[in-house]
Amino acid sequence: MSNFEYANAPESKTIAKISQSYDLFIGGKFVKPKKGKSFNTVNPATEEVLAKIAYADKLDIDLAVSSARSAYTKVWSKLPAKERGKYLYRIARILQERAREFAVVETLDNGKPIRESRDTDIPLATAHFFYHAGWADKLEFAGVGNNPKSLGVVGQIIPWNFPLLMLAWKIAPALATGNTVVLKPAETTPLTALLFAEVCQQAGLPDGVVNIITGDGITGAALVNHPDINKIAFTGSTEVGKAIARSISSTKKSATLELGGKAANIVFEDAAIDEAVEGIVNGIFFNQGHVCCAGSRLLLQENVMDEVLEKLKKRMSLIRVGDPMDKNTDLGAINSSEQLKRIKDLASAGDSEGANRWSPECKLPSKGYWFAPTIFTGVSQSHRIAREEIFGPVLSVLTFRTPIEAIEKANNTMYGLSAGIWSDKGSKILWAAKQLKAGVIWSNTFNKFDPASPFGGYKESGWGREGGRHGLAAYLESDAKVNK
Amino acid sequence: MIIDGSEASLKKFLSELPPVDQVGVEARTSMLATRSIKTTSKSWAIDLAISMVDLTTLEGADTPSKVKSLCAKAVRPDPTDLTVPSVGAICVYNDMVKIARQELDFIGGINIPVAAVSTAFPSGRASLAVKKQDTQDALDAGASEIDMVIDRGAFLSGNLGKVFEEIKIIKELCGKKAHLKVIFETGELVTYDNVRKVSYLAMLAGADFIKTSTGKVTPAATAPVVLVMLEAVRDYFSITGQKIGVKPAGGIKTTKDAIKQLVLVNETAGPEWLNPALFRIGASSLLNDLLMQRTKLRTGHYASANYVTID
Known part of the structure; x- marks a missing residue:
């Protein structure tokens, strides 16, 4: 060897236990899709199939939204705020404990370097849960009014570029503010979201507070158009963001859209x-x-x-x-x-x-x-x-x-x-x-x-902010708004 | 010529260098510290690092016997394994140069240079006449490398011409007999902007090597300081076609530290600098850790510390 050629230094895959197939996570349990359809997720670095993923259609979304609604009315909205915070702390700690596993699965499913999933994606996702856990019982100081109220059931759609991190950006503030969630990960990168479903079970999160449904754009559109959703949070392309804005324009649904950029x-x-x-x-x-x-x-x-x-x-x-x-x-x-x-x-x-x-x-x-x-x-x-x-x-x-x-x-x-x-x-x-x-x-x-710094765009880069106090506001209704 | 030799032109050149952003340079080194060097590349890097060590003793308590035993270590770092390369040089005070030179020649280390610290090391607080005599003594005793310290007080008070002149004069004394390494004591210059400026100043004045520290002040050879110096030699090469060496010294104690330094070299100045003629590591305790890691790689298990010698 005459030059400093770095020998292969592969991270071990053995820590990642990827199942052959995954069902939908609804009401705290993994359930088969009603029509039994599925699709594959592949490792983009090798084109190998990693797992078979359940495909959710309208009937499955009805079930997911109704389980989120009943978890909201019966459990989550009645829970004292500091109890919500405890669950979030628990999730954050479990993510920290399982960080290496999450990093490996993220890299296999997404194709990003292990250095980035290990040093950026997973630590930041964990930090989002820790940060929002702290907010859960302090919402009256978030600058949204004296007695801010949660919205209800939130539909969340996330992209494939930072799968777990975007999930954390969406789920952590939604839960901290007292909402329940139906989240759809991207079609090409569903694995860490499904692993996160296991974390919810491990943390003893009440059934139905987090529901994870997998599918494609049609699945996402069905979620957006579901009548019992109070808010849509979307990160993805400007094109889809515009379509979402159009389809909710005559409804009471609110939205945060985090779209494209050309910085x-x-x-x-x-x-x-x-x-x-x-x-x-x-x-x-x-x-x-x-x-x-x-x-x-x-x-x-x-x-x-x-x-x-x-x-x-x-x-x-x-x-x-x-x-x-x-x-x-x-x-x-x-x-x-x-x-x-x-x-x-x-x-x-x-x-x-x-x-x-x-x-x-x-x-x-x-x-x-x-x-x-x-x-x-x-x-x-x-x-x-x-x-x-x-x-x-x-x-x-x-x-x-x-x-x-x-x-x-x-x-x-x-x-x-x-x-x-x-x-x-x-x-x-x-x-x-x-x-x-x-x-x-x-x-x-x-x-x-x-997590403390708000993120969001001007013009066609989106609506609203995520992260920080500003991000909390997107999941809350102020007194003033409620009285109107 | 980049500068015409006047203090004004020197100051103008140095003031036009781009600034160094502290956060950025530290972020870059912490990213490079995550490079994972395993198996074949690790064993290559360990041998290279051994051949780059300037095995150093700079104590008031140094004696001829101590220096001689260091020479033995320099020639055959591991007496049980003759595939281990010799170190890059022996580095001593100038009254020990003759002893070191004779001993090395006697025990088969004729190719190992003796470096002498000079110019009122470590503080540099003496008259120019004393500094010259100090250097001359070392040269007369057979030193083929001179590690001089700069006058940090002059640098910090803006008297750049004085720093420049002293380097130039010592370089002239060295002539073709010895390589000149210029020690900055970056722990006293503190800012990365200063490190960049003094690097160019020394290179323009004729340094063959630029060296971070005396080993007597902390912090010494931190990764960001070495990175800024490596950028300086890289860019100086693209301006002048001249390759200047870099020597971090002080605080590099483990194989991991040494390999991190080599990664910095590889991804900054480039593979051409991965060579004892252009990169040295000033150290005393590092060598034994390199030897222990080398044995571990070869045999698969760690030997007790008693298997390496404590010269």
């Missing part, structure tokens, strides 16, 4: 360049770019463009692409063949519109769904790759000459979920943050999350 990551000339390069890499290649708040548009000040691009390319050559179960992998598999096709289509649109594609040399595995880390330079605002969410490891590089131009370009999008500012100058950072129309703005860092 600008702005590097000013006075930035700490080496750390900015790290931030650019983290911004777009974290989780294969399957991140709604990914820094997918890099805005570089023209006078540092060459330096930044040179360093960025060097740094990208070090990204380790491959087996997600290897502890040294930086970039894992694309979650599904559908998503891979979408990424490829948009990347070819970049080629045909005249942008310059660059990827480091990297060997991609022959089986599974893979896409090399890619940047496009010479991108202009009118290119599709500067406007549409790619949701993959593809970065569009644009330039600007003055700070005002940077802000104008950053805001010139239908999205507004997040943005990044790289500068060593405090006054410039504050000025830019004030001008940017985005729900989350990071300065000199990117993709940092905390």
Whole structure:
């Protein structure tokens, strides 16, 4: 060996006991779907089938919603708030104890590197339960009014990019505020949600407080349209978000929608360049770019463009692409063949519109769904790759000459979920943050999350906020609202 | 030439270096610390690390016997296993240089350089004349590497020209006889911006190696400090085509620490720096842990501490 080639360092799969098939989790028990239909979930890194998953249709959803309703009226809404908190603490502790198992299952089902599921997804999901457990008996101090009331039964639909973390973002605040839940995980990543169902049983959570139904978009639509749902919480594409908004428009259902993004990551000339390069890499290649708040548009000040691009390319050559179960992998598999096709289509649109594609040399595995880390330079605002969410490891590089131009370009999008500012100058950072129309703005860092920090978008990036006090408000009705 | 030699041009160059973001540099090193180095790569890394150790004794209580036994250890770190490479160098005070050189030549360590700490080590608080004489003594005694300390007081008070000049003068004294390592004592310079500035300052003044610490001050060779220095040598190479070495010293005690340093090198300056000519680790207790881990990898079990020698 002449170079420092890292030998394989695979995480063991033995800790993950994945069953051959999974039923629906309704009323505290696993039950067979009424029509007996099922679908497979596969490991995107190998295309192997991991398990057979029950497919829920309308009849199953009726059962799930009615079990959530009866749990709400008979048990959960009558429970003293601090008792709700105890359950949440218990769930958080069980998640912590079973963290390694959850990380392995998440990586197998999703394709993300074990380093990320182990160091980011699972610890953050746990933190969300701990954080909200603390809120359960302090809701009158959440700023929603003196005696805030829960809404009832909440329908929740989550995406495949951070399966357990998104579940935690949804379930923890819903339960802390006294609501009961019917949650549908994404079709391609249902396993950690089903494992979480076991955690609910282990924690002795009253039956029906959490119900987990699996299926596809049709299942999700049926849940949204169920008449006995009080609120919809959705994270996913803007297209589906709009459809949900339309279908609940003539009902009393409230909604939080956390949708797409096309975040600008702005590097000013006075930035700490080496750390900015790290931030650019983290911004777009974290989780294969399957991140709604990914820094997918890099805005570089023209006078540092060459330096930044040179360093960025060097740094990208070090990204380790491959087996997600290897502890040294930086970039894992694309979650599904559908998503891979979408990424490829948009990347070819970049080629045909005249942008310059660059990827480091990297060997991609022959089986599974893979896409090399890619940047496009010479991108202009009118290119599709500067406007549409790619949701993959593809970065569009644009330039600007003055700070005002940077802000104008950053805001010139239908999205507004997040943005990044790289500068060593405090006054410039504050000025830019004030001008940017985005729900989350990071300065000199990117993709940092905390349960206490609200998350959500401007414009077509969504409605409402999740996390923090603001996130609680989305699950509560104030006195004032009730009296109206 | 990047600078014209005047203090003004030096200051201008250093002030135009991009800043270092503390949070970012620490995040990068903590991510790299999660690299999992196993089996074949671990055994390769352990041998490389052994060959990079500057085996050091810098005590007031040093005696010729102590130095001689260190030399024996340097040549054959594990007397029961001759496949173990020799260390990178022996590092001593300048009155011990002659003893070390003679002993090494005598016991088959003719290729192992002797490094002398110099210029009023560890504080650097002496006149230039004393610093020069200190260095000259070491060179006369046969040192082929000079580990000089910078005047931290001058650096912190903005007297960059003085720091630069001293390095330049010591470098001239070393000439072709010895490699010059410049010790910053980063624990006293404190900020990463200072580490970046002083790295460039030393490289411009003629350092062959830049070194974190004396080992007498904590914190010493922390991972973020080493990362900033590795970035500096990487970028200096792309500007000048010249490769400067890096030597973390102080606080690297275990095989795990050493491997983390090698990962930093590999993913920052690049594989070309994974070479004792460009990367050294200043240490005393590290060597024995490397030997114990090496045995563990080979035999599958840990030997008692009595199986490694305590020279």
